[in-house]
Amino acid sequence: MEKLFQRWYDLISIDSVSGHEVGAADYVAEVLRSMGLEPHYSYFPEDTDRQRPSVWTVLDSGKPGKTMLLIGHIDTVDVNLKNWKTNPFMPTEIDGKVYGRGSMDMKGGDAAILSTVEYFAQHKDEFSGKILVCFVADEEGLSKGTYQLVDEDVVHADYAIMAECRYNNVAVGFRGRFSFEITVKGKAGHASRYPEVGENALISAGRLAAAIEALPTLSHPKLHHGTWCVRYLAGGNSGALVVPDSCYMFVDRYVVPGEDEAMCIRQMQEAAEKLGLADKVDIHLKPRNSPYMKSFAVPEDHELVVKLQESFKEVTGEDLPIDYDPSVCDSNILAVSCGIPVVTFGPSGGNMHGDNEYGYPYQVKNCYEIYKQTIKKLLSA
Template structure:
């Protein structure tokens, strides 16, 4: 079999960093088509799933020469966060190489991990390495806002045959087996508009939001036992706005809350407790009207340390990197929370090149050496799990 010469991994990473997939709006389709072209060129079967305007998931599958029911899922998202307002050292979509690093939006989160998984799969194919079962690579759109692409893959049944899942989010090549859930809530208060010179004629929605906000800060407690990997749950007041002008009594005010949860918590219980608190405040504040809705919700995720795939992955990492790799928890959400499904026992490991602390930052970058090492490691994982 003739081994087709393809572009080197680092050069390919540079190419896809230069494709702007900022979310919003996403525009992942051009990147998905670029990835598809490479997969087609090396003979790896794949399916492009277009979803709306310029959005798409891409699935690649490689079947081994021995038939088993083992399916190793690999996953990475194609979208990136906005570049922000600060000036970058290098243009954010230039994929500039300097001092052993590659700079650009998405290098760390997570086009570096995506390409590492892709080239591990390609090398398995090109080197004609024998394996059992199937490799299934899920490339998603919309992870940065609600994991929308992952939800679509689950809806269509593309996770139904997966035995274990590896997500190459930036972890500095450390092993993460747990992630916090997310519960984003929007609270609105409603008043009556009036001229600012006659506030007694209206009902001030901002003042009423103040009472709810003070109640959250002083009385709302999430008293749960700290998780050994994820720590404590958190609550952040992330946005507040209201009013139309200085001389007008505001008739609406809006508040958004970012709650990060741990596995022992119920999101419904949290919502119920907030409603209970707000209704108590309503009894004390005349004419206070509010409503509350969920704007984003994903469950927390935790694969037990006793899981056989987790133990396999940990041993492989320690053998490959020649150092201890303890299990960790990540405070953010990934596609894993959706792809796993709440009724599933699929083990999920989050592991990839790149530094999470640099992921959404100005001057985002990835260590080139870590990127190359992760390709070799992912290749080892595939070979040894599906041997």
Template sequence: MSKLDELKEILKKLIAIPSVTGNEHDIAIYIADYLRQCGVDSVELQPVEGNRLNVVAHLKGEKVGPVVLLTGHMDTVAPGEGWRTDPFKATERDGRIYGRGAADMKGGIAAILVAIRNAAAQREQMRGEAIIAFVCDEEAYSKGVDALIRSGIRADYGIAAEPEWDAVIGAVGKMLIKVRVYGIAAHGSQPEKGINAVEEGAKFLAALDRLPLGQHPKLGCQQYVTLKMEGGFKEYGVVVPEYCEILINKHTVPSETRETVLRDMRELVERLGLRARFEFELQQPYYDAFDLAPDLKPFERVKNIFEEVTGRKMKSAYCSGVSDNNRWVIDAGIPVICLGPHGEGYHQKDEWVELKTVEQMSEIYQRLLMET
């Protein structure tokens, strides 16, 4: 069987195992079984929550070299409606594989698995150690990667096989802030005797655009976005609302932290002279922004191999969304870039991955282990 045929076979099996967030158990079992058959040194099924699992494997070469993390997430978003094909039955057409998770990111998982099988068969030529980590819950709260970080996982550098054909070396962060506004109830005919929590909250929201925004040369500045505001009676009553709750999303750049953002919001309340009492609480999920230096030594090797294999210049990119990579870089302290097979339509109908790039990325991952 050719390498491409093996990649297609594995990818089709992965797509046929539904793994919408919360249901990653079966795909974790399949991946763990495959890795055991590859002859890696160890395979662990790490419990995360309920029957949800991470898969962690180790493969050590016989030559001296770095510890390299190869990682990806096993969960996908729900398929939704309007597909031209069965989202859980891989369809091959025009050099592409269609199916839920084909790009995000079962194509990347297949590429890693075949790279590890080939490296294990040549471990006398392999340099250093590979840690293979496939996690659950990336599409929701990153509970999988959080469990791995708590376990003390360490590596010199890593690659997340996300569908990024340019190397993502930086990304925004994300804060979800619950604002509780406490006023004083009064009869609606005598509002001066109370403090209207809804009106006070509205004044605060109207002034959000006065808050300072951090700047980044690649990520720009990220705005405050009001997601929800709720207050007042649930059943009709002529009562000045004594409570209001607001949910605000704030994507961040590296210069912005939870401390600076919450400080700025508290200071805004003071400047406005609002009479209600405001409480701010950071909600999950929370991610710090990051920006890796593009000239880090390990990534120079990644760049060279990528360009040799693909014949294409590897560019640096920055992501306007968050992922497990924020956790790897900031919380685990491991410089991890996103670089994986090219595809489109992730989180949409008719998702696809380009088979040629799955094969190329598998070769790149393997060569990193053999030549670093």
């Protein structure tokens, strides 16, 4: 089997469900050592058992120049074995599709990165500057792996390719996302005396939830507009005849450039005031150990975008459309926290995060060739 595909198969065979990425990390580290490169392990503070490392290395051409970052995640979502028609940790090719957990998201991209680095390790005369390679943990969680590399001052580059699974277009922009917690207060009382006695926090929260989802958002010519989603409401006691005096609300807010957490909180507070609930609500950003991801957009005529499109055309004979994603990924961190122009492009497939996930071998092969050509164009010797 061709080495590129063997690495893809090897990675699929390793159970690296988010929470225990160490097997995949050790594998990529060993492959990097076989190329004569020194792998470095990075652990985020919560990983006290050292089961969730990210791995990174640098290939230096020995000549001055710019730096290209190639990055992918090594964790996957979990599996429900009873719903799979194949063993999710035994890559199986059926009708031109390779089935297995991570076959699409995103071990094909990881394999393409490894083979790209190997090529340039053997052909240092074909590029100048450096290639920084990162394989990160926890992307399917809170992106702690990438944030830790940023905290360790590892991530510095002039360009970045996020090898995530999107092959039919290249994403140059993503929305951002914030999560908010709201507590709505009411007044307890015996349910038999309601509504003359007591103030139902559930009803107040419901009114506020509807008002929040109707709030306006800013627009972006490519990312369209932000969105509000009240994802969770909880309160009351089904076992006691008591008017609910408190209700908890969880709100997701996807944002476009120009929208931030302060603006969102202000909007929700104004909505509460209009409903006469200003003194009955507490609104705050949901605490988390890693920063929230903010929105970004790389100019469509940026040389990274143009050269990747040119390389795609050369390899496939087809045009590569530009796209903008309504969600978030580690590309947000690179663009916003590190200021690195980043494109998101890699081998894809089907049933991402679902049962019977699969990837396409031809896309893994093509991405390897496209990454090589793009680096040659941008880091010309």
